[in-house]
Amino acid sequence: MSAQRLSVVVTRRLPEVVETRMKELFDVELSETDQKMSRDELVQAMQRADVLVPTLTDTIDQGMLSRAGDRLKLIANFGAGIDHLDIQTARQRGILVSNTPGVVTEDTADMTMALLLAVTRRIPEGMAVMQSGRWEGWAPTAFMGARVGGRRLGILGMGRIGQAVARRARAFGMQIHYHNRRRLRPEIEDELEATWWESLDQMVSRVDFISVNCPHTPSTFHLMNARRLKLMKPGAVIVNTSRGEVIDENALTRMLRAGEIGGAGLDVFEHGHEINPRLRELPNVVLLPHMGSATVEGRNEMGEKVIINIKTFADGHRPPDLVVPSML
Template identity: 40%
Template sequence: MPRLLVTRRLPPAVEARAARDYDAVLNPHDIPWTRDSLLAAAIGADGILCAAGDPLDAGTIQALPASIKIIATFSVGTDHIALDAAAARGIAVANTPDVLSVATAEIAMLLILMAARRATEGEMMIRARQWPGWAPTQLMGVTLEGKRLGILGKGRIGRELAKMARGFGLVIHYRNRTRLPPEQELGAIFHEDDEAFLRSIDILSMHIPGGAATRHWLSAERIAQLPAGSIVVNTGRGGTVDDAALCAALESGHVRAAGLDVYDGEPRLYPGYLGAPNITLLPHLGSGTIETRDAMGFRALDNLDAVLLRGAAPPHRVA
């Protein structure tokens, strides 16, 4: 059987399938890899099933053994993999699209609700045993009905969020590289430029990829273009937000509240977030359901099976 290096502890059903079809090298204790330890474990392997955060930069990929034919990542994003270096080595790279859109959209909707209704502040009050009882002006948030939700990046996740948001009476605006066809737009209002988009919304939900082109997209200048009292939510990539600028806006009140599920350099957090009462912080839960994580693992294995068991192209190749 081909030898497969599995870099992280994965759901039981995924590991069982990997062990059935491959000489699988698993990571039962989920010990993080260094560059050297990953390269040592990859000796003799034919493929790698990796995950976000694994050190697969250009230097690591250049040093991988010649036996490696494919890297399949347990994620949609590929920011952690040097795609050009893999292509130069002739190593296929594949991801897991289409299976986590609903789960991630649910987390975006959860963050919108928590930010709008000040749920984190309320829970902190309860846990600290500082709740004095109900009061007419206590923790007043804002109602979602009639508010304008701006979806930045209306791909699969953004479209699923729009479906959910309509049920709460939100009016959908969106900013995308291209305008969607009417059957996907479903009446949402398209904006061709950033400023018009930002000035037209009450809630910003971010779903854009990471990388140099989008780094700190949400800058102090763009935050200033949002109406006062706006809400910001990010379930896309942490590096797309200027943390210092968002913290300053939360402190001034220009941004009423925020909700984050992703962070620049995670698991490290920008220190200013920890003291901000009007922000909800989740530990990258976007795809964190049993159904979704199983589906991601099976899709990664489908990619590996194509290359290593059938000598075919992976169905979800990105490089």
């Protein structure tokens, strides 16, 4: 298949340098408005394209893939997360799926620490007072937060991002604990000075902070459910820069309102941009609009990976970031 004749449809606006390079390489149809495509628009795009470049805002399910026709051969996802795509149905229909792993690791880990510190040191409360003009000067007991050094951080999901969070937290003097499907190799545990917990329940009850860094899969849906949230220490803080579905958001909201959890820093939400309005009212909660990977460098690197995956496929080879069943 010739790269020059390859028809590519991109569902959202991408960084300008990425779009420019795509126009040089492929017969590409770019998004002019950056509006999220409807289900029918996505199906139509799949019917006329050799390659679809979706993002996490594009849910592509079995019913849509069954209407896709025979032309579509590759879904080159812009992003590492793939829970919005029906990978099994795509494979059954002979459609390859690629993603962009690794490029958001450092940026997301940075944001995890930013949220942890913002909640613990009450940064948004301080900003609100300054911006309102109500600050009357320093006081010995004003805006007292907590020290993070010497405290226990429990990392839920110790992949690339979880390990990057651990390295940063170690620099802040935190003690690293983690729960993962598989225990890390001894040399990595030693490097991170990390303690593995086979039982998530036991870890949750003993740590001062929890960082959610696992993907959303059927087995991780509501992994932090009401029962597990109740195991947390009353002053503990939970941070999520992974996927909102891992936490039962309504249960979390109830417990935060009742003072049963110390605070939360959330960059992702269970129902996309539809956030429980009660969360917005709480002073011990920091909410961000899915900014974890939002750096110029990270988004450009994601685009480069998409282009390499498409170009490699166009040249008749396996895309380097092909999603395979063992990853699911």
